[in-house]
Amino acid sequence: MTRIAIIGAGITGLACAKTLKEAGFQPVLFDKGRGIGGRVATRRADNLHFDHGAPYIHTNDDNFSYVLRGLIDTGNADIWDDGTGRELIVGTPGMSSIPKGLAAGLDVRLGTQIIALRPNGSGWRLFYDDVHYDATHVVLTIPAPQIKGFLGENHSLVKLVSDVQMSPDLTLMVAISGNPLNTRPMPEGYSLVSILQECQKPFRPQSNTTAWVAHANKSFTQAHLEGDLPSIASKMLPFLCDHLNISNDCVTHSVAHRWLYSRVVKPLGEPFVRTPNAKLYLGGDWCIGSQVEDAWNSGAAIATDLIEQGL
Ligand SMILES: Cc1cc2nc3c(=O)[nH]c(=O)nc-3n(C[C@H](O)[C@H](O)[C@H](O)COP(=O)(O)OP(=O)(O)OC[C@H]3O[C@@H](n4cnc5c(N)ncnc54)[C@H](O)[C@@H]3O)c2cc1C
Structure with a gap:
């Protein structure tokens, strides 16, 4: 058998x-x-969802598009217009709903x-x-x-x-009281490569507290990969606060995650x-x-x- x-x-x-x-x-x-x-993952804290792995899916593959459309039909996913004109698919209410549906x-x-x-x-x-x-x-x-x-x-x-070859990634999940603007481009060589406001995605809980996920750049990741997670969070947080122009007092939750094998390089x-x-x-x-x-x-x-x- x-x-x-x-x-x-x-x-x-x-x-x-x-x-x-x-x-x-x-x-x-x-x-x-x-x-x-696996790496299509969602963490929850304080009724907020943090997609700390893949933040969304973009595909031009017909077969995979068909599968994703099925997940939209079952309520596990939705289309997200992030303002760039791309058709992005996100899990609802978090990315982990996609593998759960599959x-x-x-x-x-x-x-x-x-x-x-x-x-x-x-x-x-x-x-x-x-x-x-x-x-x-x-x-x-x-x-x-x-x-x-x-x-x-x-x-x-x-x-x-x-x-x-695969590269590591250090990720920071932060809850902020209020909804600061995130319109400035990330400066060249900044220790963070991306900061995403999670509540912009469809079917996320809306409240006065907003969820943010940030990823460190390559040199920050290499320098701090072996650190313990609380100290990684405390080192990444000032860069996020600085970029969003907010004080540390607005931060109600801050947790780091280490992906030893995050993205494929070769x-x-x-x-x-x-x-x-x-x-x-x-x-x-x-x-x-x-x-x-x-x-x-x-x-x-x-x-x-x-x-x-x-x-
Ligand atoms: C931070 C980040 C950002 C990303 N951004 C994007 C993006 O924007 N767009 C995009 O398309 N993709 C993105 N990706 C990549 C995407 O997530 C991956 O390509 C995809 O999820 C890989 O799936 P996989 O099944 O091959 O591997 P994985 O998701 O890694 O699955 C492997 C599984 O094996 C399990 N496992 C490992 N060892 C064992 C064991 N000994 N016994 C039992 N189980 C085990 C693990 O728990 C895991 O669930 C991103 C990934 C990360 C981490």
Whole structure:
């Protein structure tokens, strides 16, 4: 009997699982996180939503556009006009509603960190906590730089993905009493590269307190990556306050998040890699690019290949 295990319930894993499910398979997704979606994520605090991973999705891909339109129909997403003329899609009431919508009807086991993967007869044994799960096929969708630790540096697939590069990101989530204007362009070399007012997106709670998400620039990120999160927040906050021209007293909440693997700098250049016997697949945004649509296309391509194997 075919048992397909997918490690990672980000967009790649969800695309793979959804495509397989539509073809009649019953894949099982495992994710170490508390929520579905990986880097498409939302934090909540004080009734505010902070999209601290991908802030929105923009795609020109027909297949992925069709999927996103389905999520708009189910109320999981909406179109956001940010004033730039691009058609942006956001989750409602937060970005995490997009992966939640994609996961409908799928078997997702959250809070399950797979710590080892061992060959087991004609398939694989996945280990987590004190238990294991036997699968005939495994799809690994974790960030490429983490795969070596999983499969060992001598594994043939590890060598194939060893050139992929991903960059880290430091993110600051801030609640501000009031709604300061954010119209000034960010000066060249500023320690923050973006500051977004979250409540501008559709279906966000509106109140006198507004939610903001800021991202640090490359040199700030490199200098402070190893710091503890409260000290990262306290170092990023003055730049946000300065740019918005507000005093620290207006800040009611300030929390930092560290993405060790945030954006793809150098992708693989093909939608996935697999072992010759098609029992183990590696996929992710990092295969093709750095966008959510790349993650979707990687996951869907893996599922199509699995189905073509005539399982
Ligand atoms: C700050 C930031 C800004 C971004 N901005 C944009 C943007 O504007 N537009 C855009 O299109 N994209 C953007 N992206 C990129 C986008 O989020 C990613 O391309 C996409 O979400 C990647 O999906 P994925 O499934 O390949 O990987 P991930 O989302 O990283 O999913 C991998 C999953 O694997 C799980 N996992 C890892 N190890 C294990 C383990 N051992 N056991 C079980 N589970 C495990 C993780 O918990 C995670 O859920 C941004 C990302 C970040 C972080």
